[in-house]
Amino acid sequence: MLRLARGVALTALLAHSAAIAQGQHLAFVSCPIVRDTKSVPCWLSEYGGETYYLGIQTDVSADFYPPSLGHQVLVEGDKTDDARICGGVPLKNVVVSVMPERADNCQTLLMAEDRYTLPFEPPRPPGPSTGRLAFAYPQPEKPEPPYQPKSFELHYDFDATVGFKHPRFLTLVMDYAKLTGARTISIVGYRGRTALSNGTFLTERDNLAKIRAQEVADLLRGAGLTSPKYEVSWIEEPETGDASRRRTTITVTP
Amino acid sequence: MRRHVSAALLGGSVLLFGAVVSFQATASGADSTSVKEAPREWWSPGESRRFPEFLTYANKWGDLGLYLEGAPIETKGHAFFEPLGANGRACVSCHQPADGMSLSVASIQQRWRDTRGKDPIFAQVDGANCPTLPANDPASHSLLLTRGLFRIALPWPPKAADGRTIDPEFTIEVVRDPTGCNTGTQYGLNSSNPTISVYRRPRPVANTKYTTHQRFGVSPFIGKNGLPTARDPETGKPVSMNLMADARHPTLKMQARDAAATHLEFAGRLNAKQLSQIEDFERRIYAAQVRLIQAGSLVEPDGPPAFGPRNLANGEAGVLGNNTTRYVFPMGDAWKKPVAGESEEQRSKRESIRRGHDIFFFRTFWIKDSMHLNTVGLGNPTKRTCATCHGMHMTGMDSSNGWMDIGTTNLPWAKEVPLNPWNQHKPDLPLFKITCKPGVLPHPYLGRVFYTQDPGRALISGKCNDVGTVVMQQFRGLASRAPYFSNGSAASIRELIDFYDRRYNIQFSEQERLDLETFLASL
Numbered sequence: 001m002l003r004l005a006r007g008v009a010l011t012a013l014l015a016h017s018a019a020i021a022q023g024q025h026l027a028f029v030s031c032p033i034v035r036d037t038k039s040v041p042c043w044l045s046e047y048g049g050e051t052y053y054l055g056i057q058t059d060v061s062a063d064f065y066p067p068s069l070g071h072q073v074l075v076e077g078d079k080t081d082d083a084r085i086c087g088g089v090p091l092k093n094v095v096v097s098v099m100p101e102r103a104d105n106c107q108t109l110l111m112a113e114d115r116y117t118l119p120f121e122p123p124r125p126p127g128p129s130t131g132r133l134a135f136a137y138p139q140p141e142k143p144e145p146p147y148q149p150k151s152f153e154l155h156y157d158f159d160a161t162v163g164f165k166h167p168r169f170l171t172l173v174m175d176y177a178k179l180t181g182a183r184t185i186s187i188v189g190y191r192g193r194t195a196l197s198n199g200t201f202l203t204e205r206d207n208l209a210k211i212r213a214q215e216v217a218d219l220l221r222g223a224g225l226t227s228p229k230y231e232v233s234w235i236e237e238p239e240t241g242d243a244s245r246r247r248t249t250i251t252v253t254p
Numbered sequence: 255m256r257r258h259v260s261a262a263l264l265g266g267s268v269l270l271f272g273a274v275v276s277f278q279a280t281a282s283g284a285d286s287t288s289v290k291e292a293p294r295e296w297w298s299p300g301e302s303r304r305f306p307e308f309l310t311y312a313n314k315w316g317d318l319g320l321y322l323e324g325a326p327i328e329t330k331g332h333a334f335f336e337p338l339g340a341n342g343r344a345c346v347s348c349h350q351p352a353d354g355m356s357l358s359v360a361s362i363q364q365r366w367r368d369t370r371g372k373d374p375i376f377a378q379v380d381g382a383n384c385p386t387l388p389a390n391d392p393a394s395h396s397l398l399l400t401r402g403l404f405r406i407a408l409p410w411p412p413k414a415a416d417g418r419t420i421d422p423e424f425t426i427e428v429v430r431d432p433t434g435c436n437t438g439t440q441y442g443l444n445s446s447n448p449t450i451s452v453y454r455r456p457r458p459v460a461n462t463k464y465t466t467h468q469r470f471g472v473s474p475f476i477g478k479n480g481l482p483t484a485r486d487p488e489t490g491k492p493v494s495m496n497l498m499a500d501a502r503h504p505t506l507k508m509q510a511r512d513a514a515a516t517h518l519e520f521a522g523r524l525n526a527k528q529l530s531q532i533e534d535f536e537r538r539i540y541a542a543q544v545r546l547i548q549a550g551s552l553v554e555p556d557g558p559p560a561f562g563p564r565n566l567a568n569g570e571a572g573v574l575g576n577n578t579t580r581y582v583f584p585m586g587d588a589w590k591k592p593v594a595g596e597s598e599e600q601r602s603k604r605e606s607i608r609r610g611h612d613i614f615f616f617r618t619f620w621i622k623d624s625m626h627l628n629t630v631g632l633g634n635p636t637k638r639t640c641a642t643c644h645g646m647h648m649t650g651m652d653s654s655n656g657w658m659d660i661g662t663t664n665l666p667w668a669k670e671v672p673l674n675p676w677n678q679h680k681p682d683l684p685l686f687k688i689t690c691k692p693g694v695l696p697h698p699y700l701g702r703v704f705y706t707q708d709p710g711r712a713l714i715s716g717k718c719n720d721v722g723t724v725v726m727q728q729f730r731g732l733a734s735r736a737p738y739f740s741n742g743s744a745a746s747i748r749e750l751i752d753f754y755d756r757r758y759n760i761q762f763s764e765q766e767r768l769d770l771e772t773f774l775a776s777l
Contacts, residue, residue, distance in 0.1 A: 066633025
């Protein structure tokens with residue numbers, strides 16, 4: 001009976017996999033897999049009987065940050081019909097979130113094989129850089145007076161608060177507030193709900209919108225931005241959608 | 255001037271000092287502008303001496319060089335060299351020139367023998383495992399005598415810079431207290447002024463333009479976690495936070511004030527002149543190896559630009575190394591080909607140094623489960639090299655705020671005494687049980703409950719993810735200041751390499767170990 005149930009489940013899964021069309025948005029929680037190559041490792045994950053390519057190891061300037069063995073990963077992205085990379089189907093607009101709790105079963109590290117080579121030159125070798133960060137950030141235009149209210153958004157990994165990704169964005173807020181002599185900083189925290197491809201929902205932890213909003217205010221004050229008046233609020237009702245729902249908005253009013 | 259000191263047995267079975275220890279103070283002339291002076295190796299507080307432009311001291315690997323940029327210093331009346339507090343110590347007590355401006359365990363042991371334990375470095379306040387222990391008994395000073403560790407007592411819960419109490423993200427329980435200083439009634443968590451005592455090595459006070467830079471990686475927010483960066487109260491500018499093991503003081507002056515009050519037991523407050531003297535000296539002193547046995551001089555005119563204190567003084571601070579224009583430790587084309595007059599032995603050693611450099615720079619391995627390294631966008635694991643973390647040009651420090659947990663104090667990686675019925679050795683460091691509170695995300699690699707010998711940065715920040723993180727040190731003058739790591743757990747450069755090999759399953763060959771060891775000793 002158990003075997004039958006497993007068989008039915010497997011059939012359903014395969015059918016679901018076959019139904020994932022090119023361009024379709026995918027969201028799933030699974031173990032990440034790291035595969036070595038002759039240069040930098042690439043990162044994969046399996047879902048519905050298919051292997052998806054997430055990205056490669058680069059450096060802290062990249063848009064894509066590889067996940068972590070020992071943890072599950074929430075993968076959000078659009079399936080493409082591009083040629084496989086490292087044995088995986090590439091995803092477009094991919095966002096990965098390391099799930100906070102330990103998952104000691106997620107430990108797959110695959111050794112390099114000649115058949116899995118990167119079809120492009122990695123922007124950053126595994127050793128020291130070639131004299132620059134792999135990706136250059138676009139320089140924001142210097143604002144000119146009269147200064148206008150300006151909004152910024154911080155985006156988060158699932159269930160996460162401020163981390164290593166955020167200093168450069170927080171610095172932009174600081175710079176604009178200082179330049180314009182900001183009178184008010186309005187901060188609104190949100191939390192998200194992700195519609196997974198298996199039909200279920202994954203909702204961020206309770207109270208997180210408040211935690212995010214208050215944390216951003218504390219950080220800006222702590223970094224020396226104490227003059228402006230802070231208006232801190234949050235919306236605890238989770239917003240269903242993609243990774244962009246997990247956010248804090250910051251509006252600087254000169 | 256060479257003297258040999260026989261092995262000594264101190265403190266019964268606990269303290270058996272190593273075989274023959276030799277000291278030598280020289281003016282080897284390793285630098286063409288050396289001041290020819292043969293200094294005594296130990297600098298006592300309150301002496302009237304001149305700190306010249308250039309000094310060399312012999313160590314087991316060769317010679318260390320010290321370069322004082324600018325005018326020589328007369329130590330009489332100078333705040334770095336004068337005993338300011340009640341216990342007779344000066345800054346120089348624990349920042350000895352012969353030890354690369356740190357303090358080697360060999361010097362500590364020698365000092366015990368020379369003074370029968372009366373030197374101010376053995377002051378009960380932090381030179382004993384706990385002030386409550388009997389004075390002048392080597393067993394009371396075992397952590398200093400065997401691992402070079404001083405006691406650091408920090409308030410619990412932590413206090414922020416503005417004096418407010420921080421609500422920590424974790425609870426801490428003392429599960430082992432061999433020194434008695436964490437559970438006693440006079441000191442420790444049960445005392446009227448609750449503190450946690452941890453045991454750490456003194457950091458080298460040299461090459462400070464690198465440890466205090468305000469350039470690459472320093473921004474208003476800490477690159478590792480997004481929290482506000484500490485700022486210099488005089489300028490309001492963010493600092494690198496790379497000065498101390500737990501980054502608790504952001505500037506040289508603030509560190510000096512704290513050290514005077516705690517280590518020197520100075521009841522007053524350093525005045526502006528004293529602070530200025532201390533900072534001036536600390537900003538002008540550079541230390542690095544200048545000669546390696548068999549390899550010869552490291553600082554010949556056409557030698558590698560990485561080596562020697564003068565190159566450190568001339569180097570660019572606060573920039574990240576790369577593999578095209580600015581290596582972490584630049585070797586240039588030096589020693590690539592045989593040089594006229596080079597002996598076979600010298601040639602062989604210099605080739606070993608170059609190979610060691612290449613291992614440091616290009617030998618990849620999988621770096622895994624290291625907090626504030628694998629969590630900052632590189633992935634876990636990440637296939638990188640030594641130079642990935644040790645990336646700052648000329649020192650191999652982290653150019654941004656550099657606290658990480660590589661497992662030197664957190665279990666299961668930290669060095670622990672094997673417990674079994676046949677082992678008579680007892681653990682000498684405290685052990686703490688850490689429990690991340692409900693509502694706080696668990697430590698990504700250690701979970702919600704784990705054990706540490708020293709919570710490191712977390713004793714300042716109160717953050718669960720900071721437990722066991724320690725600011726990485728500079729790689730200069732290593733040959734003169736064993737043991738290594740903040741808790742002195744690596745007795746030699748070879749043990750340091752072995753730790754990494756074990757921790758990250760690097761699988762170094764014996765030749766790789768030798769070459770890397772030779773390279774590190776040359777720094």
